[in-house]
Amino acid sequence: MQQAADRLNAWAEDWCVSINKKKSSTTLFTLSPKQKAGTIRLGGTPLREDEEATYLGVTFDRRQTWKPHIAQAETKARRKLAILRKLAGTTWGANEKILKTVYQGIIRPHLEYGSTAWSTSAKTNLQTLDRVQNQALRLITGAMKSTPIKEIEKLTPIQPLCQRREAKTMVQAEKLKCLPNHPMKHRLSNLTKNRLKRSSFVHESKRLSRPYREVLPQNTLPLTQEEEETP
Structure with missing residues (x-):
């Protein structure tokens, strides 16, 4: 890794490109909680070591559990879920078709982005995203909490997230x-x-x-x- 960093620094100097070393960091991906990476320097400056790295909107943690990324996706989706809650009402508000379109357009993309990478995460992590969709389906249909979610999925019809993944x-x-x-x-x-x-x-x-x-x-x-x- 140090050799790759040296080549990057040499390329930057040849092409007069300035690299912000304060914003640069390294992340060691390993299943061992005890293993640590050595200090990598860029142009003589040691780079900080982060526990997570974000690439194209997907957060990679050291042990590839995908828990941080799924937690961020859940937070973003729940923020948008508040919009759906404002639009829904038992005697007023948008109809089921509009609520379904809102969910599929601005909420579900957060629950599925990059799913081919993190779909192998633990079932407990994936279930946090499933619960967000379950809440959305109850808002769309106006169903009670005691209504089985499988029946709501048939009523909408909206495919379960696990099948889509x-x-x-x-x-x-x-x-x-x-x-x-x-x-x-x-x-x-x-x-x-x-x-x-x-x-x-x-x-x-x-x-x-x-x-x-x-x-x-x-x-x-x-x-x-x-x-x-x-x-």
């Missing part, structure tokens, strides 16, 4: 198989050994695709140049 995982896996130079293509197409108790994207996608082996393509080939140009 599984579908997104399978779609993402098939997309990666179509990329000839992507490193995940080889891992998805060959046998892999799971040395850890924790599941991964590769093992989860293979588990989900087993019941659909007869309908899913076994040998996915990338599009040729002629096929791409065909309207």
